[in-house]
Each structure stands twice: as structure tokens, then as C-alpha cells.
Amino acid sequence: MTLMGLLCSLALSTQFLLLFSSSLFTNCLSLNDSTTTHHHECHQHESNALLSFKQSFIISKYASYNPFSYPKTLSWIPTTDCCLWDGIECDELTGHVISIDLSSSQLYGSMDANSTLFSLVHLQSLDLSDNDFNHSQIPARIGHLSQLRHLNLSQVGETTLSGEVPTQISHLSNLLSLDLRIYIEQLDNPFINRLQLKESTLRSLIQNSTRLEQLCLDFVTISSSLPHTLTNLTSLQKLSFSQCELYGEFPIGIFSLANLTSLNFAENQNLQGTLPASIGNLTNLAYLNLEDNSFHGEIPRSLFGLENLVTLHLASNLFDGRLTLDMFLKLKMLNVLELSFNKLSLFSQNRDVNVTILPPIQTLGLGWCNLAGEVPTWIMNLTTLSFLDLSRNNLQGEIPYFFFRLEHLTVLDLSGNLLEGQIELDMLSKLQKLTILGLGGGNKLYFLEGKNTSNITFPSQIQSLILSSCNFVHFPNFIQHLQELTDLFISDNSIKTIPSWLWNKTTLQTLELSNNLLMGEISPFICNLQSLVYLDLSSNNLVGMIPSCLGSFSQSLQYLSLAGNKLTGNIPQTYVKGNALQLIDFSSNKLYGQLPRALVNCRMLEVLAVSHNHFNDSFPFWLGSLPKLKVVSLRDNEFHGAIMCPLKYTFPQLRIMDLSQNGFSMKLTSEIIMCFKSMIISNKRQLEFKDEINYSGNLFLDIDLSSFSMSNKGVVMDYLGGQYLHHMVAIDLSSNKIYGEIPDIMGSLNRLVVLNLSNNMFTGSIPSSFGKLSNLEVLDLSLNSLSGNIPQQLTGLTFLDFFNVSFNNLSGPIPENGQFLTFDDNSFEGNKDLCGIRLLKKCEDHPKLPLQKPDGDQDSESGSFFELYWMVILIGYGGGLVAGLALGNAFAIDVFRLLEKIF
Ligand SMILES: *[C@@H]1O[C@H](CO)[C@@H](O)[C@H](O)[C@H]1NC(C)=O
Ligand SMILES: *[C@@H]1O[C@H](CO)[C@@H](O)[C@H](O)[C@H]1NC(C)=O
């Protein structure tokens, strides 16, 4: 997990707490509470309907998240006037029930499609938020309640309503507010049953419910672009559509809806748009959150005149332009300013700014914002600051002392800058609210610990400490006194030993110690750390056996990396059922033996890497039953025998299979190829969008797999960052003893980006079906006994950047168009019957096409294309995976056009 992840979860849990303190639940409801003294008695049939509704649920205090929840229906007693019941309101004149508020009422049970609730046709307001409806659907009969003006079915935590929102919801033409939000507590919760709202239903709703003022659909899956007709809803005040999987162009007309106070479209990744100057007309706008989308362009100056703006959250977009500090002085209410991860340049001058009139900012996110030079001094006058992220900039000089006086700080992240100097622990003693401190990564800081650390008042409630690259030669002692520590990142130091007290820190969830100088054996006491989620001891000098408890000591462990040490012996044999392991990386050690069959208990496993060891086993086909397994790397071991996948062992999610440098020996058959059928795209859109999004919530996005690489004559690809795995599809069978013809069917693995079959004993010809591998970028068939021509079909592979067929028995002409113009002679050497303009042997019998030879410029053009393509995906890191992918594709198309032009 990275700090970003941590910050996100912190921000989220803060929001979660706020939820109840500011009674957000009722935010979308604004029915006037008329305090009536005299009223009409309740109608009997309505009373019965309510009682029967009550009876369809049981009371469970676990059904509501609100700490102040209580069972309102307990006061619903048959002999009393229902208009006096808790949560019920009747019309003064007619006595009909017009409002039901059963929010946070500890109701548990299914919503009956024929519930008597729907006979209360006079209802104007219905609030059932924060109860547990046991995954039932919203009944279609909700459409009968045609008088409804306020409907709140929002949920907390895991979804308790599921399925499709019925189209009948669009019959509620009197609606003023509709709230179907889901508040998710933990982002990496495997929430399966989100509510779905069809685009057609949303369109109908917009068409019929023209008076809507508030529409809150956060976390409801919409998966479409936003209907432009939203602009017709001129009464709109609040629109909240975060994480709805929206994509496409944001209807710019929304910024002309004069009564808007709150706009939240966070985390839709593929939502694009610009901010128009007319946004300055939204004088009531208090909340603007477009975090993690693909908005671009400059932030219009008019926005900085919105005096009521409290939250401005534009992080993780593609905004550019220059912002200066004086622009912010009119935003007198501004409390949250998040601009991290854009292409902005900020605040080059701040000397002339009157710092007494800076806004009362509490959350300031300026990570990755091209801030250079000294730390801006005006920050010291933001005395209410509680969250400060200045990470990943180019700030230089010493850490100014004023940081250590900002006593409200809970989060301080300065990591990834060029700061230097000494830090004395005492300096931090004023920051008694600090929970996350990031000083590592890139900075050149030295810690002065002092001798007696036991009574240093280091902020004792620190939970997350990022001290990577901080020049530690000893494990810092003060950590011993941090009782609440959950995440410790202390990689890239020169620590040689782990003190034994660390094994008592049972609150630890993250222990990141990679790239140190750790020596000796791994203490079996490490298994005391039963809350660990993330354990990384890779790239050290650890020796001896892996403690056998390490596979089963923690039910929560998701990430386990011991790669790049000198460990020997067998790997742990026990992996308990129900474990959470997502990544196991034992690569580059001296381990041997078989892969334990108990690994099949790791049902969440996505990556298994054991490359560069001495494992001696047959092909672990049984891993094929793991439903989420994406990467298997067995490279450079002593695996042997046949590759196979018997029935049921289908590797359903496989993206990377690296079996190179082993002793696999068999004829490659069509049946074996079908082991890899997850590498066939059946539905292109699914690959590009849906499929990826499912993983956007889990830890996987944050892991760094830099140590896990697949090398290949001339091509070394680091699967940097988990996002590769969503995209990268590779098969490497090189350097084994595989023989026979390459089956034609291999050409149907159309997801393939990398295919390496080199250094085997393949015979026969290159299948022309390879021409269908339209995503292929690397194809290596060298060092085999292939014969025949190079199929002309391969020239259609527009992304092919690395091609090698050297040392085979190929004959005939080398194709002289498409990408083939860019491959150098080495790709073809050792085939004595190949001919072509660039080989000594010219093709006499074959007339040449009048094609130009590319000059050096064009060569580098396509070379950079390859880099660009992967680079772009990396850039996507900040903007979220899907943004990155989309960008990558867009770039690919651009470059493709460019190449087309050239040729
Ligand atoms: C609802 O009532 C209708 C008839 O009134 C009946 O056909 C249907 O099965 C009922 N559905 C449920 C889920 O009870
Ligand atoms: C609008 O609501 C009416 C009922 O109020 C319904 O009959 C009609 O189908 C709705 N229109 C759309 C487009 O949903």
C-alpha cells in the first residue's frame, strides 16, 4: 500500500465519521418539520399497512451503522394513533400518512415486492436509509407512490439493496430529492452487489422528474455517459455521482444551472470535460469535487470568485495552467483545497500576498504539483491546517521549522522531495495529533535520535510512518514507543537487523522493509504480527529457511514478498483456508522442493512468483483452479514434464504466464493453448472498461512489482505497478524443450502483447494466424527449427515492436512493409535461406515493392512509440488505472496515425 492509498482511506474514514455528525443522511431531505399541535387521527388502513410493514422486519442493531440508531418501530403499537408514532407524519387536514422516516432504525429483512408500504399513496417523503435489506431489490411498486417528493434509500457499508433500480422510479414526477447513495467504508471491500441504474431509466427519470433539486447516486453503477438532458433540470442544487462508472463528455451545460450548491463526480476516471468560465456564475456553489477523472484544460479564473466555495477537490485530473496564490484570496470559505496529481504549476510568487487574508484551509493537497524551490512560507500562516500533502514535488532546502508548530496537523506528507538536513525527534513533539507522517522517498534527511528515547514526546498516536530512504543504519528506536503504529514504510535504508521488540507490535498492518541490508534468518516471531496485511522483506541479505508459519500466521495478509534474498529450503507448506493472500513473491532466492499443493487454499491469489530458484516440480496445473490468479512466474527453475490443464483447471483470469528457462518438455498442442484461453478477448469493451474497474478498489493498484521482471533478448519489461497486470498479457515459454508445430489456434489469443517461444525445438512454419494477434508488441521465435516463409500477415501487426526469428530454417523474402521496416538485421540472422534488401542475400526471384527504406528518424519514432505506450500507462498511476489505460489507448491511436502517415 502506498501513502496515497493510506491518505485515501483516511480521507474516506473522516468522511465516514462526518456522515453521522453532520447528519448527511438528511441532507438530501428537506421536508419542513411542521410542529403541529392539533391533528387528524390516523386512517385505519394506513395504520394496518404500517404495522404489516413493520412486521416484515426484525430488529437488529447490526443493521444500522449510525451509532445513534434506534428501533423507531418499537413505538408503533396497534391501539395508538399512527400519526404519533416515531418517524410518522400525517397531513393535518386529511390525516393521511405523508412522511415516513425510518432512517437508521435497525431494520433487518427483505423488502417485499408486494409490501403494504406501497398502499400509502399519499406519501410525500420516504426515508429508509441505513437499514439492512438483505440484498433485496427496490420493488417496482415504488412507482405507485406518485406523490413522493423525497426518497432516500441510501446505504452504508456493504450494499444491502441490490440489483437494478426499477424503471418505475421514473414515474415519480414530483420528486425533489432522490438519494440512492452507497457509502462504502473500506475501498477494498469486495462489494459485489452494487445497485445498477440503466441509462434509459436515468433518462426517463430526468424527463419526468423535472423538479429535482437533489440527485445523489454515488456508487450506483450507471456505466454510461451522462445524459445531456440533465441540463433541463434547472432547479438542481445538488448532484452527486461519485464512482458511478460514468464516462464520456461531461455535459458542460451543468455548469449553467444557477442554483447549484454541490457537485460531486469524483472517481469516474473516464469522465472528460473542461471547466467553462461560466462556472463563475454559480455563486452558491459550496462543494466541487471532480477528483480522479479526466478533466483537462485550465481552471478558469472566474472559479476563484466563488466566495461560498468550501471544498475544491480537483486532484487526479489533467488540468494544466499556472495558479498563483493571490487567486485564492477571494475564496474566503475555502476549507479543502486538493490539486494533487494534475499538470498544474503553482504559486511561483507569494511574496506580495497578504497572508492574513488567506482562506481558512484545513486540507491542503499539493502532491505532484511541480512545486520547486524552498517550501512556501505562507503555509505557516494556515494555522488551522490539519491535512498537508506536499509529496512528490521538487521542494528543496531544509524542512522549515514551522511545520512542527502546526499543531492541528493529523497528516503531514513531505515524501518524495529533495529536502535535506537533520530531524530531531523533539521537533515533532508539538504535533500531538499527527497520525500519518511521510518523510521518505527522495529526501536526504538524517534523523537524530538521541540516547534516551523513552521519554521523548514523539507524537505517540502516529499510525503511519513513511521513512523510506531516510539514511537509517539502525532500526530507529523511537518506533518502539509508538503504541498505535499500523503502517511502517522503512524501505531503502541501510538497516542490518530488526530489533526483537518489533515482533510485539501486533497492531502492525504494513511492514515494508525492502532494500535494506537485513542479515541473518527471519525470526519465527514475525508470526506474532497477526494483523499484517502487507509484508515486504524483499531485496535484503536474509538467509536460512523461511519460517514455516509464514503462510498461515495471519488471516489478513494480502501481500507477501521475500524476493531477492538468499533464502534456502522449502517454502511454507501450510496456507489456511480462507486466507487473504493476493500476492506471493519468493523469486530470486535459493529455494527448492515442490510447490505446496496447499497453495490452492489461496483463493484470492492474483500473483505467484517463484522465478530464479531451484524448484523441482511438474507443471502446477492445479493452480488453474484459483479464480483470480493473473500472474504465474516459474522462470528459471527446474520444473519439468508437460504443461497441461485438465478439466476444471482453466486459469480463468490469467494474464501473464512465464515458464521460461525450465525443463518443460512436450509437444505443444491445441489443448495446451486452451489453458490460456483467458487471453482471448471476447468483448473488447469489457476488457477496456468493466473488467478493469472491478479491480480499481483493491490493494492491487498500489503494489509495486518492480522486482518482478521478464527479460528477453533486448527487451526487459518491468511490470512496474499492478496496473500492468490488468493490461499486460504475456506468454513466455522460452528456453525449454518444447517441440512440434506451433498450433494455428495460438493466433486466437488476441489479448497477447508478448509472446516468447524462443530457444525450444519448434518445427514447421510460423502460423499465419499470428496475423490476428493485433495487440502483439513482442514476438520472439528465435533459436528453433522453424521453416517456410515469414507470413505476410504479420505485417498487419501495427504494434509489433520487437520481432526475432533468428537461427531457424526460414526461407523466402522478409516482408518489406509495416513494422518490418523497423526491425534490424539481427532479427533475421541465422536463416540461410531468408532474403531481403537488408540481408546479404537479396531476393532475386521476388519483385520488390517500391517502398522507401526508413531513415533513422522514423526508426526512433517507432522506438519511442513503444516506450511511450508503456510510459503513458505508468503516468496513469495518479489518475487511476482506467484513466491511464484510456490515455494509453488514445496515445496509441495517435501514434498509430503518425506511423500510418510515415509509411
Ligand atoms: C405479488 O402479488 C401478486 C398478485 O397480487 C402475485 O402474483 C405475486 O406473486 C406477488 N409477488 C410476491 C413476490 O409476493
Ligand atoms: C412518466 O411518468 C408516468 C407516470 O407518472 C409514466 O406513465 C410514464 O411512463 C413516465 N415517463 C417516462 C419516460 O418514464
Ligand SMILES: *[C@@H]1O[C@H](CO)[C@@H](O)[C@H](O)[C@H]1NC(C)=O
Ligand atoms: C430537454 O432538453 C432537450 C435537449 O436538450 C430538449 O430537446 C427538450 O425539449 C428539453 N425538455 C424540456 C422538458 O425542456
Ligand SMILES: *[C@@H]1O[C@H](CO)[C@@H](O)[C@H](O)[C@H]1NC(C)=O
Ligand atoms: C433558484 O433558487 C431561487 C431561490 O431559492 C428560487 O427562487 C428559484 O426559483 C430557483 N430557480 C429554479 C430554476 O428553481
Ligand SMILES: *[C@@H]1O[C@H](CO)[C@@H](O)[C@H](O)[C@H]1NC(C)=O
Ligand atoms: C455567466 O458567465 C459568463 C462568463 O463568465 C458570462 O459571459 C455570462 O454573462 C454569465 N451568464 C449569466 C446568466 O450570468
Ligand SMILES: *[C@@H]1O[C@H](CO)[C@@H](O)[C@H](O)[C@H]1NC(C)=O
Ligand atoms: C493585510 O490584510 C489585513 C486585513 O485585511 C489588513 O489589516 C492589513 O493592512 C493588510 N496588510 C497589508 C500589508 O496590506
Ligand SMILES: *[C@@H]1O[C@H](CO)[C@@H](O)[C@H](O)[C@H]1NC(C)=O
Ligand atoms: C505568519 O506566521 C508567522 C509564523 O507563525 C508569524 O510570525 C507571522 O506574524 C504570521 N503573519 C501574519 C500576517 O499572520
Ligand SMILES: *[C@@H]1O[C@H](CO)[C@@H](O)[C@H](O)[C@H]1NC(C)=O
Ligand atoms: C527523561 O525523563 C526523566 C524523568 O521524567 C528526566 O529526569 C530526564 O531528564 C528526561 N530525559 C530527557 C532526555 O529528557
